[in-house]
Amino acid sequence: MAMSEESAFDDDRIDPHVHAVATQIASMEIRGAATIAGAAAGALAEQAERSTATTKAAFLAEQRAAARILYETRPTAVSLPNALRYILRGTTGETVSQLRSTTVSRATSFSKQLASAQETLGRVGSNRLRDGDRVMTHCHSTDALACLEAAVADGKEVKAVVKETRPRKQGHITARQLREAGIPVTLIVDNAARRYLDTVDHVLVGADSIAADGSVINKIGTSGLAVIARERGVPVTVAAQTIKLHPDTMTGHTVEIESRAEAEVLSAAERADIEEGTSDRETGSESQPEAPTPAGLTVENPAFDVTPPRYVDAIVTERGQFPPESIVILMRELFGETTGEPWEPDTEPETI
Numbered sequence: 001m002a003m004s005e006e007s008a009f010d011d012d013r014i015d016p017h018v019h020a021v022a023t024q025i026a027s028m029e030i031r032g033a034a035t036i037a038g039a040a041a042g043a044l045a046e047q048a049e050r051s052t053a054t055t056k057a058a059f060l061a062e063q064r065a066a067a068r069i070l071y072e073t074r075p076t077a078v079s080l081p082n083a084l085r086y087i088l089r090g091t092t093g094e095t096v097s098q099l100r101s102t103t104v105s106r107a108t109s110f111s112k113q114l115a116s117a118q119e120t121l122g123r124v125g126s127n128r129l130r131d132g133d134r135v136m137t138h139c140h141s142t143d144a145l146a147c148l149e150a151a152v153a154d155g156k157e158v159k160a161v162v163k164e165t166r167p168r169k170q171g172h173i174t175a176r177q178l179r180e181a182g183i184p185v186t187l188i189v190d191n192a193a194r195r196y197l198d199t200v201d202h203v204l205v206g207a208d209s210i211a212a213d214g215s216v217i218n219k220i221g222t223s224g225l226a227v228i229a230r231e232r233g234v235p236v237t238v239a240a241q242t243i244k245l246h247p248d249t250m251t252g253h254t255v256e257i258e259s260r261a262e263a264e265v266l267s268a269a270e271r272a273d274i275e276e277g278t279s280d281r282e283t284g285s286e287s288q289p290e291a292p293t294p295a296g297l298t299v300e301n302p303a304f305d306v307t308p309p310r311y312v313d314a315i316v317t318e319r320g321q322f323p324p325e326s327i328v329i330l331m332r333e334l335f336g337e338t339t340g341e342p343w344e345p346d347t348e349p350e351t352i
């Protein structure tokens with residue numbers, strides 16, 4: 001389908017709820033890999049429920065177009081295409097009514113599996129924590145929090161050192177949720193991590209994607225934290241449901257690292273402040289200052305980074321704990337050798 005036809009199709013037939021969810025994912029009102037996956041599955045179910053399609057072909061075309069809109073919001077968390085693929089492959093039937101009901105029940109079972117995988121993973125992660133342990137976190141990961149909450153449910157007294165996580169300060173969400181769970185929290189700026197590593201027993205983070213070689217793709221700053229944790233002798237645990245396993249990396253593809261807007265790092269006023277007088281100096285002119293040259297000051301804002309497997313002690317999933325180098329065995333079992341784009345028909349994976 002040509003791009004112009006596709007856009008016209010999207011505008012006319014895609015339910016506004018799908019566009020709203022896509023906007024919320026892109027703007028990070030909905031964020032975190034597991035939460036994004038759940039929201040995308042819910043949006044496909046809404047699309048199905050509200051569809052006015054009268055033929056199987058029209059219904060499936062709508063679902064695929066909605067999936068593509070959701071897919072294009074954020075590129076790094078593989079839970080998003082994995083969720084879309086799972087729903088689309090479960091959409092079966094000959095009539096629109098059958099297709100609608102299989103889509104909705106598939107989305108419901110996906111959400112249940114997401115919640116139960118996190119609960120199971122939490123219990124596995126909790127086994128790594130001892131009574132009295134202090135844990136350093138980075139960003140906000142519901143999978144990592146599940147491990148700490150399970151430890152509390154097991155009667156262990158754990159404490160947390162929470163990294164603020166610039167530029168979006170997801171550490172504040174982590175701090176709030178840990179406090180709700182009754183866990184004492186020390187909030188630190190990112191730059192203080194090495195100083196506090198000597199006071200903790202574990203680093204515990206989540207993942208947006210896990211590659212076939214065991215590399216962990218997570219919030220920018222994770223790799224630096226893992227390297228200094230190794231230097232200080234602190235074990236690094238990654239809590240990641242199997243929906244975070246990136247099947248394309250089995251065939252040599254790399255994971256795209258999202259670059260976000262300059263405004264998250266530097267406001268227009270801050271930019272102007274830094275740039276003040278630059279144009280004078282660059283032109284050597286003493287006269288009227290010219291407008292600052294944006295090209296002279298570049299702001300880069302990568303949202304994620306890649307932690308090599310040698311800095312990770314364990315990946316904790318709902319299928320148990322794995323050394324990062326062996327995660328590919330689980331990936332092959334769950335996904336087979338190859339996958340396509342979520343909207344392309346393929347064989348169905350056994351689980352999410």
Ligand code: RUB
Pocket residue numbers: 031032033034035077138139140141142143144170205206207208218219239303
């Ligand atoms: C969130 C982030 C989280 C993972 C895992 O980044 O890096 O560690 O997504 O989260 P952002 P979860 O805030 O940019 O989405 O365990 O909840 O899936």
